[in-house]
Amino acid sequence: MPERSDTSHGFGRALVAVYAVFALAAAARSIFQLATKVESDTVVPYVLSAFAGIVYVLATWALAHNLQGLALITIGTELVGVLVVGVLSLVDGDLFPDETVWSDFGRGYGFIPLVLPFVGLWWLHRTGDTREG
Amino acid sequence: MTDQVAYGVAALAIAVAFFAGWHMYRRLEFSNPLFYAVAVLEVVLVVVLAGGSIVLGRTSRDVDGVLFVSYLVSMVAIPPAAVLWGIAEKSRWGTGVVVVAMLSIAVLAVRVLDIWKGTYA
DSSP: OTTOOOTTSTHHHHHHHHHHHHHHHHHHHHHHHHHHSTTSSOOHHHHHHHHHHHHHHHHHHHHHTTOHHHHHHHHHHHHHHHHHHHHHHHHOGGGOSSOOTTGGGGGGGTTHHHHHHHHHHHHHHHHHHHHHO | OOHHHHHHHHHHHHHHHHHHHHHHHTTOOOOHHHHHHHHHHHHHHHHHHHHHHHHHHHOOSOOOHHHHHHHHHHHHHHHHHHHHHHHHOOSTHHHHHHHHHHHHHHHHHHHHHHHHHTOOO
């Protein structure tokens, strides 16, 4: 396993599985929200849900296909997203009347959305190192 | 969909997750007993999907049907995917995928109960 520089094998396989679950959850939630609640006055959480869904789908795809550049961008976006949305949702709850994956640092999802990008970046760093060395 | 069904499914999924986790910890290959354990869970999930769809049609509760059924279908779809993936990955993380999948099903089971009770938007 250490000699493999591929993000989709070994531990990466489990990581891709977790990302796939979140891609499914975030995308499905977004589609559901867009289909049923689009008349609502506040579009922020729904746009955000859709954005989060796209980020998770792209990150899953990038990790599964060893696209390290895209993986870095999407996981970085995910990290920024969960931190910014987490802070904003605590500071001004009215901004996000409906929950998104990233609200309250992903509390509704067991804080996994907060931990996941760190694990993802660590994994990218590790697989990237073995490729260069 | 009662508490017993949802928590029963969640407990079974967590039990299988522990079994898969033990495989992962001991670096065991994907074993036949693990396969059967996942298969039993899958049969239960198919029954829950069928039963859930039937009671959905009869209930007077204000349940979001599309959301409810889509969760049940997701739960049925996850174990086969996890098994295929788990067998394909030859390192210890192959069974790690199964751990992830089983824990996801446990979470989904509790969410489905919330949807059924109308306490989850």
